[in-house]
Structure formats: C-alpha cells, structure tokens
Amino acid sequence: MTVHSGDVVTTPRSDGASRGPDGPPYLAVRDLSVAFPTADGEVRAVRDLSFSLALGRTLAIVGESGSGKSVASLSIMGLHDRGSTRMSGSITLGGHEIVGMSPEELRHHRGVAASMVFQDPLTSLHPYFTVGNQIVEAYRAHHRVNKRQARERAVDMLARVGIPNPRRRLGDYPHQFSGGMRQRVMIAMALVNDPKLLIADEPTTALDVTVQAQILDLIRDLQRDFGSAVLFITHDLGVVAEIADDLLVMYGGRCMEQGPMRTILGRPLHPYTWGLLLSVPAVSGETDRLRPIPGAPPSLLAVPSGCPFHPRCAYRDRVPYDQCREVLPDLYPRTADGTRTSRCHLADPERIFTSDVLPRLS
C-alpha cells in the first residue's frame, strides 16, 4: 500500500489555518524517482517521493546531507542535467507537468512558476555583474519591458526585501554586500517575477544566527504578502519549528515521516526523527555531550536493504523476524484522516516515544 500525502496539506489544520486559504495543491509530486548513472554505479538520489503543497503553505523537507532533499528540489526546477539524469514519476506545478517538459518550456517556467534561493549567496550570485544587472536580467527574461522599467522593478524589489538605499545599491557588486544583505538580494531576484512557489534550499545555513532569524522573518512576510507556496529545504530543526506548516523527513532518498509540523515535532513516530530530535543540543541545563545518531548516512550508491535506516536504528530488535533488514516498510497512515504517515515496522511507536524517547528529550 502506498499513501500519497496529497491529502495531507489540503486538509484543514487542527490549530486553525492562519496562513492563507487551503486550496488545491499548487505543487504535486507523485512517485518521483531520480537517479544518476555514474562510473561506480547508479546513484538513486530520490525514490518514490510523493508530496503536495498548496499556495500559502510552507513545507519543510529535512534530512542529513545526502538524503536526496536538494536533488528533489532541483528536479522541481528542472535544473538537473538532462543528459545524465533518469527521472520517473510526476511533478505538476499549477497543473503543468514538469517531468518530460521540453527545455524551452521549462525555461519559461523557471523563475515564474517556481524560483529558487540557494544556500550560499556569495557563490550563487555572479561576482562580475552588479546586483541590479542580475535582477534586471531575471525580470526581462519573462517580461517585455525596457531597461528603465526593469530597473524600477529591481529598485522596488530591493526595497521590499529591506535593503536600505536600494536605488544606489543597484550598481553595487555582490561582494560589496554583507552576507545577510546578499541573501536578501537573492530573495529579491527570486521573487522579481512573482513566482507562486519559492524553493529555499538551506537559505540560512551560510549565515550567522541573528541574520538567520531576520531572513526567516522576511521569507514569512513575503509569503504572506505574495500568497505563494514555500518549499523549505533544511537540516535545522530549529528553523523548521520557526517556519514550517508541514514537515517531510527524508532519509536515504526516501520519505520516512510526513505530516503537520507541530504533530511531527511534538510526537514523532519514526526512530530516525527521534534521533534527529535527540541530537539537537540543549541550550539550557546540562550541556555535557552531543547525542548524535550512531553511524553515518547511507551511500546512495548502495542503500541498505529493507528499511534504509535499519543499520542505525536502536529499535530494530523490537520488530520480529528481522523484517527491518528484509522488508521496506510502507508509508503507513498514523491518523484516521491520513494527515500523518510514517515508514516504520514498529507496532506501537507512540508508546515507545512516550516511554523511551520523551524522558531523554527534556
């Protein structure tokens, strides 16, 4: 049995939807698999991933490095190398199918239907062009306007993302901005064509903590004003708690657990999510040692059999017949309305969480 989470984000939230109306999903990903043939074998970066995202909502995808979260987001933008990537499944953006779209059609979608903010704004902005030049180029790629009109638009966008003195700063190069301001420029450039979906791939990882908070606030404000959907890729659970409505936990290229952010972080039902929560360092109280998940994430060249997490799972003994090693668990629905799913063989994860994990989290 496979449960698609299309139903997940379209159902009303328990705590009252405060961030925009719930409509049909703008982005729908169904059974997406992405693989790259390499000299060492086939890298299966994403397998059977399904999720959907409505306008006005924020979905966070969390996972360690190499869990496939960035590959999934690049697929939505059609930014993978067409020659060397094998993709199957379906990605629809506002009703348009992205998988198998011609390069020219894809080009028209990029920046308008969806646009992306990358991790490191210093390397992601072109060092030899002024920021005005780069924003104007993005706008004119999709609008038939002259340079002056595009510059006015760029000034408006820079002002909107909170860059002081935007008209003068238009002529500056990226290296003349601070890290936080540079990421604001990236966001202004990503939003210049009013995209309905903003993909933010670890946009705060390269920034220091106070600036992180400002950028998160900015993204949230802009989302409210533009009514867009936000797909947030991160490995930082603190950021997730700050910004997400829904949460998808990835491991070894697969979805492990999915559902509303509050319920997942409040009562996670997958041993991997428990591990993620336990490894967050406590700010107060005794700060003796970090509690990492033992072992390392799997190589996507050779993902373990059965449940991909089983070699690192502390609870696999509680499942009979060595099932974890041999059978891949389905994404079981964990609530009656199907808003929560998790991929685990454990019969009563809720009880184990309460008795085993919760006491260690405090």
Next chain:
Amino acid sequence: MLTYVLRRVLSAISVILVTLVVSFGLFFLAPQDPAGVICGPRCNTQRYQDIRASLDLDKPVLVQVGSYLKGLVAGRTYTSSGVTIECPAPCLGYSYTLGQPVTKLLAQAVPVTVSIVLGAAVVYVTVGVLAGTLAARRRGSAMDRGAVGVSLGLSSVPYFVVALIVALYATFLPRSEYHSLLDNPFAWASGLLAAWLTLGFTNAAAYTRYSRASMIESLGEDFVRTARSKGISERRVVYRHGLRAAITPVATILGVDMAFQLTGAIFTERIFGLPGLGVLVLRAFGQSDLPVLMGGVLVGAVVLVTLNLTVDLLYTVLDPRVRLT
C-alpha cells in the same frame, strides 16, 4: 588606483634601467672584442683605434654607461673615419655593420613583430576560446574529444615544422611580405596572413585547452546554476555568465604569451621572410653588433614590463572584486 599605476610605472622604469646596466656589463665582459669584429679581415692599427674611439671603448666602462644613458635622453654624435653621424634622442647607439642608428633599425623592425603577434593573437584567442567553449559544453562528446585530440596533436609538432610546411606548401595564401599598415592596410593584412594563420592556429591548440578547462570549471559554479534558475536562455547562461567568468584566467596567460612571442617570433619572421625584431637581433648576434643587441634587450624588457602592467590593470576591468592599492 592612480598612485598604484604611478608606483608600477616607476618600478618598471627601474627594472628597465637595471636590465640595461646588466646587459651593458655582460657585453663589456664578453670575450669578443667588438672593435676587432667590426674592423674585419682587412684591419690595420689606425682603423682599429678609430673604431675603438668611436665606440668609446677606449674610455672607462662607467663613462661608457654614462654616455649611453645620456644618448638615450639627449642624443649623441659618432665620428667614424672622419665622418660625423648624428644620432638623435633617444639614441641607442650606432650599428657599424649596418651603418644605421639603432633607434631607426628598431623603429623599422618593431612594427613588423607587433603586427605579427597581435594579428596572430586575434586568430588564436577567437578560435581557441570558441572551440574550448563548445568542447566544454559538450564535454565527453565526439566533438569534445576531437577538439582536445587535434589540439594535443597540433601542439606536439614543433612549431617551426608547421611554419615551414605552411611556407612551402600553402602557396594559395598571399605572398608573405611586410607593408606598413598606414601606407596600405590591405597589403599589410594580406602580406601577414600566412604568418597570422600559422602562429594563430598552432597557439589556438593551447588556448582551446585553457578555455575548455576554465569553462568547465565556470559552468560548474553556483552562479551558473542561479542564472539557469532565472529562466534565461541557455545560450545566455553559457556565453554571458559562464564565459564571462572563464575568460579572466585565459587573459592572464595571454599577457605572458604575448610577451614571449614579441621577443621570440624569430621562427615566424625568418621562415616567412618578415624583417622583424627577431631577425634583426639574431643577425646582430652573429655579427657581434653590440649596440643592436642591447637595443633588442631594451625592447624586450620594455615589452615584458608593459604587458605585465597591462594584465594587472586589465584585472580591475575583468574582475570588479580586484582593487589595486
């Protein structure tokens, strides 16, 4: 910026002065007696002394350096067997074997060499960068392998062999000869065409590889991915965003290469019969024509220093992050 340029120009001048003095010293210590060489087989004591006196060889070396430098600024006069020769500033000496002031000889030879080298640079930069970019875009394809293969093949054949083959067999090309650009631009271009193509295509091999490597690196950069994510055309992504970043390291190599070619275009000049700097200096070397040799050294030093400075200044234009202080 201005103070930087001033400082660099001053240090350039001091480098050139040191080069002059050192080459002066080297030639002074040379085991050959220049006066004897010039005097030739039908020499007698009177003529020998005459030549020594006119070359200032009978004076102490410091005086010689002094009058050489003075000649550079103010000009000087030579007397040879009773005839007085004016050598106006900047006087670099007088070639007794050719009977001409060195300045005039260089003024004839340098434009030839500069024409050859600049024209060839246009050919190899254009061909090399275009081929390298195409190869980088279709990395691993037949076209990429073809471009890299041809480039390796071409650069493993000694240059003078290629030049000789072109000079001997490419008779469909216009005859090689030098006409001044100002007199007749068409004759100038057609007379140099064979040399340009030969020097151009052999160097294009190396530039294909430089640009390919630089382009592959630049196309893998984050900002190229960003450009693509904006939805601009692939051509614009490659040629505006990718190539713009890839060209900077190529420009650095070009500066160094051109300096070498300006001082070492001897094969091209000799094989295609173009009266350039290399031919002039090589003849002077064979005949121990010291004033011409020193003039050649001076031109070489000036060329190297100037091109290095040009490349450094070009950096500020190519890369806005570079600020010269």
